[in-house]
Amino acid sequence: xxxIVSTSVRLFAGSLLAGSLxxxxxxxQQPQPVRIRGAIEAVDGSVLTIKTRDGDERKVKMTDNVTVxxxxxxxxxxxxxxxxIGVTGxxxxxxxxxxxxxxxxxxxxxxxxxxxxxxxxxxxxTMTNATVAEVAASSDGQKLQLRYKxxxxxxxxxxxxxxxxxxxGDRGMLVPGAVVSVTAQEVDGQPTAMRISAxxxxxxxxx
Numbered sequence: 001x002x003x004i005v006s007t008s009v010r011l012f013a014g015s016l017l018a019g020s021l022x023x024x025x026x027x028x029q030q031p032q033p034v035r036i037r038g039a040i041e042a043v044d045g046s047v048l049t050i051k052t053r054d055g056d057e058r059k060v061k062m063t064d065n066v067t068v069x070x071x072x073x074x075x076x077x078x079x080x081x082x083x084x085i086g087v088t089g090x091x092x093x094x095x096x097x098x099x100x101x102x103x104x105x106x107x108x109x110x111x112x113x114x115x116x117x118x119x120x121x122x123x124x125x126t127m128t129n130a131t132v133a134e135v136a137a138s139s140d141g142q143k144l145q146l147r148y149k150x151x152x153x154x155x156x157x158x159x160x161x162x163x164x165x166x167x168x169g170d171r172g173m174l175v176p177g178a179v180v181s182v183t184a185q186e187v188d189g190q191p192t193a194m195r196i197s198a199x200x201x202x203x204x205x206x207x
Contacts (some may be wrong), residue, residue: 034191036060036182039204043174048193050180053136060182061192062171069197071205072168074104076142076157078165079132084110086129087146087155089123096154097126097142104165105129114148127155164205169198179204 038052048060079085084105089097100121105112112129119127130148137143144155174180180198184191199205 002103012064021056033183033194034186036191038180038182040174040176040180042176048174048180048182050182058191060184061187061190062174065194066171067195068171068173068203069168069195070165070167070173070200071103071164071197071203072109072165072200073203074165076161076163078104079135079144079163081132081135083132084112084130085132085146086113086118086127087154088123089126089128089153089154091124091126092156092166096156097128099155099157100125100142101160101164102157103163106166106168110128116148116151116153128155136201150159166197167200169196169200175200179201 036052036058038048038050038058040048041051041057042049046062046064046164048062050058050060052058053160057126069199079102084107085106086103087097090100092098106184110131110186113127114129116126116128116130117119119125121127130146130153132144133147133152134145135142136145138156140156141158141161144157146153146155174196178198182193182197183195184193186192197205
């Protein structure tokens with residue numbers, strides 16, 4: 001089985017939406033997304049058995065139209081002004097965010113999850129999906145200025161930060177050993193996948 005990468009370099013994406021009490025009350029009646037990260041142990045028809053990063057075993061049902069996204073390794077050279085990216089980060093005392101991992105969206109996904117919000121990856125971690133306004137060198141790696149509707153964030157990118165790109169995928173990628181991140185909803189007591197991200201060609205994404 002592909003070894004799941006360490007907590008310090010795991011990624012990926014989800015958001016908390018703020019709104020009025022009326023919207024919040026309505027949302028509370030809807031099934032809340034479930035995020036499952038780990039490696040596929042078995043595939044039985046439309047059901048995946050996943051060994052999570054915490055060591056638990058979860059069974060996830062796939063719908064016929066589940067969205068599968070491929071994750072491929074890339075480099076900081078692909079992060080340029082105008083790129084639309086997502087950054088999993090940790091808040092710093094100076095107000096900046098220290099990147100844990102970066103994923104680069106294809107142009108067709110520009111605007112996906114735009115904004116800055118809490119993320120469930122690590123305690124106090126954040127997600128920033130935004131457009132790169134500036135890229136500059138810094139004493140501790142590189143520094144990005146990200147802008148999104150209603151705000152901006154300064155991101156410090158230490159050397160060795162995992163950087164990946166998102167590409168269209170298919171269910172053929174969902175095989176035993178593949179490392180995945182699943183966004184699901186509980187349907188009749190079973191997690192049912194809405195979106196699945198998986199590493200390409202044996203790559204273990206930084207989840």
